[in-house]
Amino acid sequence: MGTGSDPKRGESVTTQAPMPTELQGQIGQRLREAYIELINEPVPDRFVVLLQKLKQREEQGQGGQS
Amino acid sequence: MTVRDDDLQALLIAAVPNLRAFANSLCGDPTRADDLVQDTLVKAWSNLEGFEKGSNLKAWLFTILRNTYFSELRKRRREVEDADGALAERMSVMPEQHVHMDLVDFKKAFGSLSDDQKEVLLLVGAEGFSYEEAAEITNAAVGTVKSRVNRARVALNKSLGLEPGENINPNSEFVGLTRAVSRG
Structure with missing residues (x-):
């Protein structure tokens, strides 16, 4: 595999052949478990409020904005 | 042609x-993460012209987020002038709450990956972006993305000491799961 050349970042881990699918599967499964846990966290109100504000600001300032 | 609607x-x-x-x-x-998301939303909203209609909104948002993250990082690094120390500090783990050991170990291992590896692994492995999409989001070559993903997997495997043969789920090719969910 023509990799291992990212000199500015010094990615020094030796590149190897792709790992067996079953190992990829295990890692992928854990990654997804961890990730889905984060996704399932409730979204704080601040984001809904923020978008509401952005929209309002735009509606009020029609024409006069960047 | 108002794209900005409900x-x-x-x-x-x-x-x-x-x-x-x-x-x-x-x-x-988590605090910084939410700030990043907020910055991303504000930037997205005020740069909608930069979004090509019909293209992948999520990919666009992820691009904004990671660009924001990395440019902040560069700024900080310049301020700190201690790249290694800063790097070690940043290698924090994901929040650990109510998780079983496997996941705690996993998060630790994940936390020790480089940012480059983390982001591609998340994009491809967790979010289900294609290598091509991940390459576009990270502004890297597809080959670079592939090798980063592979190196990330190798590194994780090493630090987790996973052996082939344990806990195999034959169907879990390394693809993301959230794409289907998030497209609703």
Whole structure:
């Protein structure tokens, strides 16, 4: 595999052949478990409020904005 | 041709859980992660012209988020002038709450990956972006993305001491799961 050349970042881990699918599967499964846990966290109100504000600001300032 | 309508607002809101998960996994700091998401939403809203209609909104948002993250990082690095120390500090783990050991170990291992590796692994492995999409988002060559993903897997495997043969799920090719969910 023509990799291992990212000199500015010094990615020094030796590149190897792709790992067996079953190992990829295990890692992928854990990654997804961890990730889905984060996704399932409730979204704080601040984001809904923020978008509401952005929209309002735009509606009020029609024409006069960047 | 108002793109900015309730639809868009809804689309952005719908992307927030994924953006937060991505930001959190990347920086390991929930407060900072939420700030990143907020910056991303504001930038997205005020740069809608930069979004090509019909293209992937989520990919666009992820691009904004990771660009924001990395440019902040560069700024900090310049301030700190201690790249190694800063790097070690940043290698925090994802929040550990109510998780079983496997996941705690996993998060630790994940936290020790480089940012480059983390982001591609998240994009491809967790979010289900294609290598090509991940390459576009990270502004890297597809080959670079592939090798980063592979090196990330190798590194994780090493630090987790996973052996082939344990806990195999033959169907779990390394693809993301959230894409289907988030497209609703």
